[in-house]
Amino acid sequence: MMEKFLQQSMDTDEKFYRFEEQRLKIEDKRREAEHARELQMLQMLGQMLAGISSSVSQRSQSIPTSPPRRANHRSYADNFNYNAMTATLSPPIVIERSFSLHRTHTLKDMENIFQLVRNVIPPLTGKKHKGQDGRIGIVGGCREYTGAPYFAAITALKVGADLSHVFCTKDAATVIKSYSPELIVHPVLDSPNAIHEVEKWLPRLHSVVIGPGLGRDEVLLENAKGIIEKSKVKGIPIIIDADGLWLISQQPSLIQGYQRAILTPNYMEFSRLYEAMLRDPVDSSDHHGCVLRLSQAMGNLTVVQKGERDLISDGEKVLVCSHEGSSRRCGGQGDLLSGSLGVLAHWAFIAGAEKTNGQNPFLVAAFGACSLTRQSNHQAFQKFGRSMTASDMVSEVGTAFNKLFET
Ligand SMILES: NC(=O)C1=CN([C@@H]2O[C@H](COP(=O)(O)OP(=O)(O)OC[C@H]3O[C@@H](n4cnc5c(N)ncnc54)[C@H](OP(=O)(O)O)[C@@H]3O)[C@@H](O)[C@H]2O)[C@@H](O)CC1
Ligand SMILES: Nc1ncnc2c1ncn2[C@@H]1O[C@H](COP(=O)(O)OP(=O)(O)OP(=O)(O)O)[C@@H](O)[C@H]1O
Numbered sequence: 001m002m003e004k005f006l007q008q009s010m011d012t013d014e015k016f017y018r019f020e021e022q023r024l025k026i027e028d029k030r031r032e033a034e035h036a037r038e039l040q041m042l043q044m045l046g047q048m049l050a051g052i053s054s055s056v057s058q059r060s061q062s063i064p065t066s067p068p069r070r071a072n073h074r075s076y077a078d079n080f081n082y083n084a085m086t087a088t089l090s091p092p093i094v095i096e097r098s099f100s101l102h103r104t105h106t107l108k109d110m111e112n113i114f115q116l117v118r119n120v121i122p123p124l125t126g127k128k129h130k131g132q133d134g135r136i137g138i139v140g141g142c143r144e145y146t147g148a149p150y151f152a153a154i155t156a157l158k159v160g161a162d163l164s165h166v167f168c169t170k171d172a173a174t175v176i177k178s179y180s181p182e183l184i185v186h187p188v189l190d191s192p193n194a195i196h197e198v199e200k201w202l203p204r205l206h207s208v209v210i211g212p213g214l215g216r217d218e219v220l221l222e223n224a225k226g227i228i229e230k231s232k233v234k235g236i237p238i239i240i241d242a243d244g245l246w247l248i249s250q251q252p253s254l255i256q257g258y259q260r261a262i263l264t265p266n267y268m269e270f271s272r273l274y275e276a277m278l279r280d281p282v283d284s285s286d287h288h289g290c291v292l293r294l295s296q297a298m299g300n301l302t303v304v305q306k307g308e309r310d311l312i313s314d315g316e317k318v319l320v321c322s323h324e325g326s327s328r329r330c331g332g333q334g335d336l337l338s339g340s341l342g343v344l345a346h347w348a349f350i351a352g353a354e355k356t357n358g359q360n361p362f363l364v365a366a367f368g369a370c371s372l373t374r375q376s377n378h379q380a381f382q383k384f385g386r387s388m389t390a391s392d393m394v395s396e397v398g399t400a401f402n403k404l405f406e407t
Helices: 002-052 054-065 084-088 103-120 147-159 170-179 194-199 218-234 242-250 267-278 287-297 333-351 361-387 390-405
Strands: 135-139 163-168 184-187 207-210 238-240 261-263 302-305 310-313 318-321
Touching: 103 333, 103 361, 103 390, 135 147, 135 333, 147 163, 147 170, 147 333, 147 390, 163 170, 163 194, 170 184, 194 218, 207 218, 207 333, 218 238, 218 242, 238 242, 238 333, 242 267, 242 333, 261 361, 267 287, 287 302, 287 310, 287 318, 302 361, 310 361, 318 361, 333 361, 333 390, 361 390
Parallel strands: 135 163, 135 207, 163 184, 207 238, 238 261, 261 302
Antiparallel strands: 302 310, 310 318
């Protein structure tokens, strides 16, 4: 009886995967045709620009053979130099399906990227001092939203950062402190010299996460803008989430071309950004193309489009993370993602090209953070089902991390 049931279940699986494989092949063909069309248009555009001015013509001639220049991933203090033009016209478009629905490829490709994530995790040794494995700053937290910055900051610690700072409004600070004695909370975000107060800490921070629970108050958004500008000058990796993305959709040039930034939009935030940058609505039949185009339009910075499947792109590749989570969609899950990404982005950034096998470290970090969030969700859902909350996910981060990256 049991054998028959298992056989039937395997047959059904087999049929499903065969069907999915066919569907993916058709989808790939359609995308290839679309990319060929895009390349043709880009070439025409390059020719048109060549005729406009000599300086533009020099740039457009060099573009077809050279991919966008990457920021040096080794030192935060290095000067940053990026030519936004190269992103708009960059031709090397490679779609990488890291997690296709075809079983054999799925496991192999997923495993390869997991291995890269494992490579960048710093070893725990007796030789380090406090702070060396990560000092992360979260900019957000106002009267309405105190949970979001807490979730991001505590997740950063649970992933393995040594210190987690929250820069929030005065109102929010006591509340956030009361959630956790582990967090360092600065009640400065609505003070008259907020930017300066945060800037003082920047030399000691390895990455900043801007936006969880920031709200949309004009003064707070203006202060967040100043903090982004100061962080850019210092070359610090910046993760922008939630209301930080609202700010970027109003003023994309604030982060455009800064390749040490990672944007983590949910469905709504992605649509807003896409429309602001591409002047077109999102094409719901081509999610890969949309995330690729948004990343290119932003100057090849890393974009993580969260959803049923997370799509991660740096304008050259698209990674897909469909690691099993659950159907429970309680608020706060994106905050866990941005907090864990703060740490992983720092680790991947300093790890060096040999550890990431030459891959963009921020793609590797984003894949790690998405998988970890989904795994935490999965484990918490197994225990609590419909009553699961973001706090339950936070409790699972440690075991989820061990399961994915340390076994
Ligand atoms: N405990 C706390 O403190 C928490 C605080 N948080 C903080 O809240 C702040 C605001 O963040 P946000 O994401 O709610 O704002 P926003 O972008 O306006 O989106 C809302 C609109 O988008 C829509 N919508 C969303 N997803 C969609 C989808 N997949 N598909 C389709 N539609 C979708 C949805 O539409 P609706 O379903 O209501 O019609 C809704 O209208 C921010 O600071 C954040 O950090 C949270 O982190 C949670 C925990
Ligand atoms: N339909 C889905 N199925 C499975 N996982 C999902 C689904 N939608 C989102 N997720 C996962 O949940 C996490 C957070 O995504 P979500 O879209 O909820 O972010 P958010 O709206 O910014 O969250 P927050 O409530 O913190 O603001 C991501 O890791 C994403 O992969």
